[in-house]
Amino acid sequence: MTLEQFFSAASDFIWGMPLLILLLGGGFFFMVYSRFLPFRYFRHAVNVLRGKYDDPDDPGDINHFQALSGALAATIGMGNISGVALAIFAGGPGAIFWMWVSAFFGMATKFFTCTLSVMYRGKDSAGELQGGPMYYIREGLGKNWMPLAILFSIVGFFGATPVFQANQMVVVIRDVFLEPYGLAFKDQFYTDLTVGLVIAVLVAAVILGGIKRIGNVASKLVPAMVILYTISVVLILLLNFSEVIPSFLFIIEDAFSAKAALGGAFGMIVIEGAKRAAFSNEAGIGTAPMMHGAAKTKEPVREGLVAMLGPAIDTLLICTM
Numbered sequence: 001m002t003l004e005q006f007f008s009a010a011s012d013f014i015w016g017m018p019l020l021i022l023l024l025g026g027g028f029f030f031m032v033y034s035r036f037l038p039f040r041y042f043r044h045a046v047n048v049l050r051g052k053y054d055d056p057d058d059p060g061d062i063n064h065f066q067a068l069s070g071a072l073a074a075t076i077g078m079g080n081i082s083g084v085a086l087a088i089f090a091g092g093p094g095a096i097f098w099m100w101v102s103a104f105f106g107m108a109t110k111f112f113t114c115t116l117s118v119m120y121r122g123k124d125s126a127g128e129l130q131g132g133p134m135y136y137i138r139e140g141l142g143k144n145w146m147p148l149a150i151l152f153s154i155v156g157f158f159g160a161t162p163v164f165q166a167n168q169m170v171v172v173i174r175d176v177f178l179e180p181y182g183l184a185f186k187d188q189f190y191t192d193l194t195v196g197l198v199i200a201v202l203v204a205a206v207i208l209g210g211i212k213r214i215g216n217v218a219s220k221l222v223p224a225m226v227i228l229y230t231i232s233v234v235l236i237l238l239l240n241f242s243e244v245i246p247s248f249l250f251i252i253e254d255a256f257s258a259k260a261a262l263g264g265a266f267g268m269i270v271i272e273g274a275k276r277a278a279f280s281n282e283a284g285i286g287t288a289p290m291m292h293g294a295a296k297t298k299e300p301v302r303e304g305l306v307a308m309l310g311p312a313i314d315t316l317l318i319c320t321m
Contacts, residue, residue: 027105091272098273106283131293
């Protein structure tokens with residue numbers, strides 16, 4: 001079995017109905033249990049994000065804005081562009097509607113998981129304060145649950161590997177910027193290897209600086225990325241204004257009719273929507289709490305409120321655009 005076949009088989013096994021029930025069902029439970037808290041405290045979440053309640057003496061390494069930017073840096077991009085295109089290809093335009101539904105409930109999931117990541121922070125082998133599912137499993141559930149924390153760490157190591165993003169970036173740089181201008185090697189392998197090494201060096205320069213450097217870089221790049229993306233898409237929408245309303249109607253109609261889905265299967269639309277929404281906003285996946293767990297705060301709920309803004313920004317806004 002090749003590496004590609006292994007990942008394909010693993011993906012098919014994981015992304016089935018059980019995980020769909022966990023993501024959508026879990027998010028629905030959290031939303032109802034919290035009495036729609038993400039929407040009742042949306043304004044307060046924005047104030048926390050703005051730094052209104054920041055205290056430099058609080059434990060942690062990065063501020064709320066840097067934590068959210070770091071989490072968004074891992075989601076805004078391929079998950080919002082290629083991910084949406086793949087959702088439409090596999091599940092039809094109606095998959096976008098189910099991405100919205102998944103993100104809607106994902107806001108509650110993000111609130112709870114990232115609140116826990118601050119509430120039950122632990123220390124790593126170097127004695128540094130850390131957050132994330134592996135720590136709140138250990139600190140909150142106790143040592144008897146350590147096997148689950150270890151399992152998440154192992155699976156998360158592979159799940160967070162940015163092979164999809166790196167692959168897409170290499171292909172775009174090669175096909176759009178190098179080959180048309182005769183700058184690529186004759187052998188495509190050496191072109192891809194060179195671009196990959198350059199990306200690896202740039203990424204290493206950031207991540208080897210630790211969580212503080214990641215937060216600083218992300219807090220500068222992410223807002224610029226979102227602004228550039230928003231301006232570009234708004235211009236495209238204005239140039240095609242007559243198609244905007246029909247497109248929305250088509251998405252909603254296809255979400256329940258399944259006419260455009262491959263095979264016309266309603267389940268395919270829902271699964272693709274939930275799958276791509278999870279790839280887009282990471283709600284329920286467990287990676288975002290690691291970034292938010294490093295936030296400088298004594299109030300876990302504040303970080304949960306900031307984290308819940310993630311799905312609203314990268315799925316409800318960016319994916320839709």
